Amino acid sequence: MPSAKELATLAENADEEPGADPRLRLLGAYVAQSLRPAAGAWERCAGTPEAEQLFQAFLGREAVEGQRPLLVVRPWLGGLAVRAGLDEAPESRPARAKGLFFLRTGPEPPGPNSLRGAVVCGDLPAAPLEHLAALFSEVVIPVLANEKNRLDWPHMVCQDVRRHAHTLQCDLLVILEQVKGKTLLPLPIGSEKMEFVDFQSETDLDSIDKSVIYAIESAVVRWSHQVQVVLKKESSQPLLENPTPKVELEFWKSRYEDLEYIYNQLRTIKVRGMAGLLDKLQSSYFPAFKAMFSDVEAALTEAQDIHVHLVPLHCHLETLESVEFPEVKSRLQPLLHVVCLIWATCKCYRSPGRLTVLLQEICNLLIQQASNYLSPEDLLRSEIEESQRKLRVVSDTLSFFKQVFQDRRENLHTYFKENQEVKEWDFQSSLVFVRLDGFLERLHVVEDLLKTALDLHKLGKLEFSGIRGNALSQQAQQLFEEFQEMYGVFSEASYDCLDPQSTEFEKDVTEFNQRVEDLDRRLGTIFIQAFDDTPGLEHAFKVCRSVAGATLVLSTLILIRGWMSNPAYED
Structure with missing residues (x-):
């Protein structure tokens, strides 16, 4: 934290700038000493409109009417970013970069010369769980283990505090290993003495505290639950998310490594000593331990075999x-x-x-x-x-x-x-092929759509001759414009037309096909009128070539029907 002399100097500098809030310079002093940003980074960050609103809300008198306001400053993209809470960290925050928090403590806003009594400041570690685990292992547990620190404590209180602290430490270590994809089997209190116990000596067995035996049996129960969670995992579980084969390979690799990690823990001297103690005492938990060990060993052999064969x-x-x-x-x-x-x-x-x-x-x-x-x-x-x-x-x-x-x-x-x-x-x-078949079916739908669109695109070049040629050409052009409007729905849509689960696309295709059928009938009427106006067989074949360009089934059927019923072409 900055010294009182440094803060006073900053406050004087802030007073020299007209309109500057000296409290921002005080906050900046904490940021500069804790995060050591580049020169001018704090000024650029505090000068943004978003940051100004956050600082105004944080430093104002009405800031503590509800929940106490919290500001978090973190490194971001070569500069600094200010957020109004822990959950709103920048997405592009550099890895392993710590942050800084400011928390209002009372209703009175901080003064221009000091933040003491109104704002609490502290570091936010880049890896909070690792930081907390190290704090427990290196500070809390040693302090509680020192008998000089608990001379006046009742024996039951000492045991209860140590048990809770040990449980919390174990939970933290288990979570840290889970993040790495590993399963940690936490050792109970007193397990450190197991490697020195002579199980052939009745004196050593009688000297073991009953609470240690209870802790070991409780640990076996917890381990069994942890191991069962690992053994019940199947590679088919993420199938709902449509994974690729690399997920399968990664699953068996991580499963093999995790089971090997568990197996090595169960083979340590301390755990074997705990198992030997349960065996000598004829504990009802020893068969459960043996069964758990056998399950882990069998699952490890299976995972190793599968992993080796999947690598190619x-x-x-x-x-x-x-x-x-x-x-x-x-x-x-x-x-x-x-x-x-x-x-x-x-x-x-x-x-x-x-x-x-x-x-x-x-x-x-x-x-x-x-x-x-x-x-x-x-x-x-x-x-x-x-x-x-x-x-x-x-x-x-x-x-x-x-x-x-x-x-x-x-x-x-x-x-x-x-x-x-x-x-x-x-x-x-x-x-x-349940999903592949659905995808292929969707491809056929899109292919039919494109084929229809390609046919109807030729309407824009369709021209007729004869007495009513100009009018028929204008009608065909009108149909082409209607088609362009219909087809434009697909080009402007935001959905994935290849997704078999997309019902919006299916709905649009159904509506499109219905309107195409109407266009077919109207186009057939145009062709029949064109045939009626043809003076001879040569002109009729010209119209037929126009029909061949359209390739619309319904139109062709109507066209043939009209041509065959025309008396001008009877033998």
Whole structure:
């Protein structure tokens, strides 16, 4: 914190500037000493309109009428940022950068020369949990462990305070490890003596405090709950978020590392000493400990085996994500080849449920790559021919993936050794392709839409000759303008037209098709009138060529009906 002399100097400097609030310079002195920002950073930060409103609300007399106001200053983008609370930290805050807080303590606003008595200031660590855990481990626990600090405390109070402090410390350490993806099994109070206990000596066993035994048994119960949470995790849990295969690989890697971390903790001298004590005392919690250890050991073996077999998939997935989508097709067969090898060689992964999850995630990856290639926001705004070409590439690639899957499924026996029992893929293909099929169906809807739009775009160039040629051409032009208005709905929409869950797009397509049917009928009427005006067969064929350009089924049917009923063309 700045000294009284420094604050006084700042206040004098602030008084020299007309209209300047000296209290801002006092706040700036704390910021400068704590955060050490670049020269002029505080002045630029405090001069923004947003910061001025926050400072006015913080320093005013009415600031403490409700909840006590809090200001937080953090480094941000080479300067400083001021926020009105802890939850409103800048999104681009540099990692591992501490902040500073100011908190009003009373109704009286701070004076121009000092903030004491009105504002409390303190540092906000960059990693609050690590900071709190270190505070407990290095300050609180040693202070409570020192008998000189609790000479006048009753014995029960000492035990209760130490127990609560130890519990809080354990909770903090468990949370810190959870952030890293690891499961910490906190040791109970008294476990540090377990490695020195001789379990063959009756004297040592009798000397152990009953509270220590109770703490060990309670720890076994807590560990069992923690281990069960880890064991019950399945890679299929995030499927609702449409994950890619990398999530599957990362799941088994982290599961293997976490179980290995738990296993190593259970193999330490202290934990083995605790287990030996429970065994000697014939505690009812010893069988639970043995069962937990066996479950961890079996799960670790399984996770390690699966992780080792899934690693070869990583390079194929990296390639699939890095190449352009038209090049994906040639990479699909090698990818499924590796999947078949995993099925044949990894007994732990030879489960329909687990393989279905992996194949669904591969489908999710293909859908993701296809969407990026098609660019849904531009698909209905770009040139129609180019969009159609891209749609054909995507449809062909995804259909080829389904064909390769079926081919590998039929030849799965070739991946097993002669003396090995063949395990077929006895699950339904629809379970694998449920989302891919929905995506392909949406592609067909978009493709039909583009085909209709391409046909109707030719209305703008449609011209008729004859007596009523000019009037018919104007009617066709009017239909073209109506079509442009109808199709403009899709180019202006904000939804993802490739998302099978988008009901707005389906609604717009249904309405568009209904209006297109009406345009078809009106266009057919125009063509019939054009045929009626034709003086001979040569002119009739010219109209037919115009119809061929339109390629609208209903219009053609109406046209043929009108032509066949015209007496001028009877034999």
